[in-house]
Amino acid sequence: MPTPVDVYRRALDFAARAHAGQKMSGSELPYLLHLAHVGAEINFALENEAEGFDENLCLQVGILHDVLEDTDILPEELAREFSEEICLAVQALSKNKKLPKAQQMADSLHRIKANSKETCLVKLADRLVNMSPPPHYWSAARRKAYQEDARMILEVLGGTHAYLEARLAKKIEDYSNYIGEEDGGQ
Template sequence: MSDLQASYQKAIRFAAEKHAIQNQLITGSNIPYVVHLSNVAMEILMAAQATENFDVTIAVQIALLHDVLEDTATTFEEIEVTFGNQIAQAVQALSKNDATPAVDKMADSLRRIKALPKEVWAVKMADRITNLQPPPQHWTIEKIKTYKEQALLIATELKDGNAYLANRLAEQIVTYSKYSQADIQP
């Protein structure tokens, strides 16, 4: 088994257990949250094939773990002991800081992400790519527009992190735009 395979299996098992404890599902669905995590990891695997000097083993672990601090009772220390400081720092940067006012959370997260290696930037783009699906039925047009605006900010701030994912994100934003225009349909 390669380092990538072993790292993937260790991280997905860890993340799946943590999110399952919360009975976490993909928002607006009955799909287990681990599907979202594996979709983010798939974006990373595809980006790695198109990117030179990309540490896919590190990036895949970060992709699979990116929401455990934000959405579960997992601690920074637990990630650090299990996966190392580099992974723990990346997952922390990808997590919203609850001490930051809501309007500043995305800018704060992007600032912290940009201080880390490009693999972390790639995970943030991959996460938003996979989240730009049909929005949950309960979202308002305003929420959808805000989510699109955040995606545009991510695309602008992180575009130099990975050309493949920057292009994928730009394409997804265009596709997602139809949901934010529902209020101007005839």
């Protein structure tokens, strides 16, 4: 049976190829860094509270969570390389771009909650990582909407993992520092 480190490295190698050349939003840093941060959050969360979670599933889904939404990888390829279970979790984490933007988050959260608690944990870790300082070009309204989406994620996925939920709640509170009345928090 592969160790969590083996699983993490295999998923990271696949994600590195899939996301090759992509950069983090508002940065020159490679997108792979975001995936490594999500993996680290998952790892620390599971060190804190692992009972009842499939660690290998959490790590793989965490590293692969954007390959269907942000690359040319097809679900069939992901399922073939990893498993149908991983593919379904990543599909749940991927926004349905056919829906109006205003409906995409609620739809995704519904599918995440219906998938598995591991998928819920990944979404919490992903949003926790994404609650870093927003790009300078985001308006105050966009920053506020992002904070509200984070609140919805926390509310819908509450009861998944107390450690991640507490960290995300604190990040949501701190994110208010980036929201100014007129200047976008700058």
